[in-house]
Amino acid sequence: xxxxxxxxxxxxxxxxxxxxxxxxxxxxxxxxxxxxxxxxxxxxxxxxxxxxxxxxxxxxxxxxxxxxxxxxxxxxxxxxxxxxxxxxxxxxxxxxxxxxxxxxxxxxxxx
Amino acid sequence: xxxxxxxxxxxxxxxxxxxxxxxxxxxxxxxxxxxxxxxxxxxxxxxxxxxxxxxxxxxxxxxxxxxxxxxxxxxxxxxxxxxxxxxxxxxxxxxxxxxxxxxxxxxxxxxxx
Numbered sequence: 001x002x003x004x005x006x007x008x009x010x011x012x013x014x015x016x017x018x019x020x021x022x023x024x025x026x027x028x029x030x031x032x033x034x035x036x037x038x039x040x041x042x043x044x045x046x047x048x049x050x051x052x053x054x055x056x057x058x059x060x061x062x063x064x065x066x067x068x069x070x071x072x073x074x075x076x077x078x079x080x081x082x083x084x085x086x087x088x089x090x091x092x093x094x095x096x097x098x099x100x101x102x103x104x105x106x107x108x109x110x111x
Numbered sequence: 112x113x114x115x116x117x118x119x120x121x122x123x124x125x126x127x128x129x130x131x132x133x134x135x136x137x138x139x140x141x142x143x144x145x146x147x148x149x150x151x152x153x154x155x156x157x158x159x160x161x162x163x164x165x166x167x168x169x170x171x172x173x174x175x176x177x178x179x180x181x182x183x184x185x186x187x188x189x190x191x192x193x194x195x196x197x198x199x200x201x202x203x204x205x206x207x208x209x210x211x212x213x214x215x216x217x218x219x220x221x222x223x224x
Contacts, residue, residue, distance in 0.1 A: 032211060043202055043215035044154070088154065096159075097142050097206060098167055099213065103153040 003027065004091050006102035014110050019076040021105050023089030026070070032092035033065055033072045034099065039085045048074060079109045113137070115216035117203050123222045129191040132219045135184055136205030144213060145178055145188050146202040154202070160186065161208070193223045 003026045013019045021035075032051055036044035050056045050063040050072065062075040072091075076083055089102040116135040124130055136143045144159040158168040160180045168178070175194070180186040190197055200220050204213040 034211075043218050045215070046212050049211070092211065096167060097144075097161065097208060097211065098156060098159060100156070101154040 003093070003100045004089055004102040006087075006089050006105045008103060009106040010108050011105055012108045012110060013079050015079060015081060017079050017109075019079045019083065019107055019109070021074040021076075021087050021089075021107065022071060023073065023091075023102055024071045025089075025091045025093075025100075027091070027093040028067075028070060030067075030070075030091045030093045033063070034090040034092075035061075035063060035072075035074045036088040036090060036101075037085045038088060038104065044088055076107075079107075081109045081111050083107060084109045115203055115205050115214055117201075117216035117219050119219060120217060121220045121222075123224065124193055125224050126194055127192045128223075129189065130193045130197075130221060130223075132188040132190075132201050132203075132221070134186045134188070134203030134216060136186070136203070137207075137214055138184070140205035140207050140214075141183070142206045142208055143180060143186050144204040144206075145186070146204065146215075147199045148202060148218075149199045157188070190221075193221075195223045197221060198223050 035048040038044045048063040050065045056063045060077045064073045086104040088104045090099040118133045145157040148154045157170045158178045163180045178188045200218045202218045203216045206213045
């Protein structure tokens, strides 16, 4: 079992819709959770971090964390074609600064 | 402020040759990470340094790979000898420890023929 799992997609949504991206992790003791966006041919960039159960909103992005179920999700409201990218879930599993990344979900937003 | 700088951006070499990838972290950052990204395996952590000291190199695939950080502003990842399966994008990232956010460099695209 992979430590951090994501559906590879592609997830295709129409412009203006809500895109929902999911991630599960194996280590129940994980404390920090991150969503990175990676455009094709570019490097990953952080868009959201979440540390406690519940929702965290930042503009059109909402991160949701459920530690009991060991999943973290990212909602993108009013999706735009410019949101088309691969979204990587990352989990910090121990007291080090090491992140474990999922394989990423490719999102396509259709105009 | 400049971000993480990596060089070269592209490298094409022949099997058996030595390859050296370079990274300059963001000034003031005290942790540095080397990752490898492939379609098959995704983004994998190879090694990370804290205050120039290697902390975890469990991701280094084999003895052909080595990494150094002689000072706070420079790190190298060396592959000797290189093999076609080493073809990947290699990213360097840095962070100021307690902030956790990792800032990635543009990556080095390595092709080993």
